[in-house]
Amino acid sequence: MASASILARLQQRAVMAEKIIAELKGQIDSIKQAAASQAGGVEEVRLKDENEELRKQVDALQVQLILAEVKNGVKQVPMPNKKGLVAPTSKDVIIDKTEPPITSSSAIPVTKNNKASETKKQPKETVYSNNLSTGEPKLKKEKKAAKNEPVEEKMDVSRLDFRIGKITTAEKHPDADSLYVEKVDLGEGKERTVVSGLVKFVPLEKMQDRLAVFMCNLKPAKMRGVLSEAMVMCASTPEKVEILDPPSGSQIGDVVTVKDFPGEPDKQLNPKKKVWESLKPDLRVNSEKVASFRGKPLAVEGKGVVTAPTLSDVQIQ
Incomplete structure (x- = not known):
């Protein structure tokens, strides 16, 4: 008043x-x-x-x-x-x-x-500055990223962590007749346990003390009570399965890549995103028995390509 x-x-x-x-x-x-x-x-x-x-x-x-x-x-x-x-x-x-x-x-x-008293806020003016490289005016305007905008994930073989490992020992799974339990040296300072369904395809003596290609960033999972921490890569048909051969001169811990698909692999694949399931159909052994992804060879840099012993034009898994 x-x-x-x-x-x-x-x-x-x-x-x-x-x-x-x-x-x-x-x-x-x-x-x-x-x-x-x-x-x-x-x-x-x-x-x-x-x-x-x-x-x-x-x-x-x-x-x-x-x-x-x-x-x-x-x-x-x-x-x-x-x-x-x-x-x-x-x-x-x-x-x-x-x-x-x-x-x-x-x-x-x-x-x-x-x-x-405060005056009404005036609308913000657009500010320009000179672009010294072109002499043209450059617009300085803050842009806000759209919230919840989906980001397309790269989906290629570079997300898979393939490495050369050595099976130091292998034995049959105590609770499953079709499974082997292997101890694998991947050059990490300690061995990993790997469970593989190869009993029907690879004799036990050929599982011992050999090099193979392993996928190392699958989420560890129990198979009949034994935790498997990697997967041995094989050329596969319903009737025959062969462990892939690393190139000559490969060493424990060597990285297997595809030159045409550079990038760092996921630390661990998220099972919910189905990365491995999405990429698996593109991994095949070609007509020359060379392991490939979308027609490009899997290789250890400077040492050569990964191959199958006898199979060709088949799936890798």
Whole structure:
């Protein structure tokens, strides 16, 4: 609620305004009377123009009074009239450059704690800077990435961790007649346990002390109670399965890659994403018995390609 001093000042201002209006009306009447005696009404038009200019000057003085009060920390309250609360306008008013401009949306500034009220935020301007390399303007504008935008994952053989390992020992699984349990040296400082369903295809003596290609980033899984930590790679048909042969000169821990598909393998494949299941159909032994992915050979750099002993045009798994 307005204080008594503010209301008193408003009343005083209203009285002054009424006096000015009364004087203007009197001048208008005098002008009309004088204009009546002038031929063609030329003097009446001139006097009307002068009267309009006088009205603008009064409006300007009123707005400047408000600015002076605001600058000195006086809270402004809209003046009542017959139409309701109306704020004075600054239309056609020329204000001193040292004073802040008043617009129709902020003609009655309100102060709080002797500070001018916040003005409406202006829209951000686009900022340009010179591109020194081309001389063309370069737009500096922050771009927000779309939330939850799906990112397409690379799906190729580079995600599979193929390495050369040595089967140091192999024995039959104690609880499964079709499975071998092998101990494999992959050059990691400790051996991994690998369970393979090769009993029907590879004699036990040929499982001992041999090099093979292993996929090392499958998630470890139990097979009939024994945790398998890798998979030996084989050329396979329903009737025959052969362990793939590493190239001559291969060493324990050598990495097997496909040159046309560079990249780092996953640390561990996520079973939910079905990476191995998606890539397996593209792993095959070609007509020349060379292990390949989408027609490109699996190889140990500088040593040669991985091959199958006898099978060709078959699946690798």
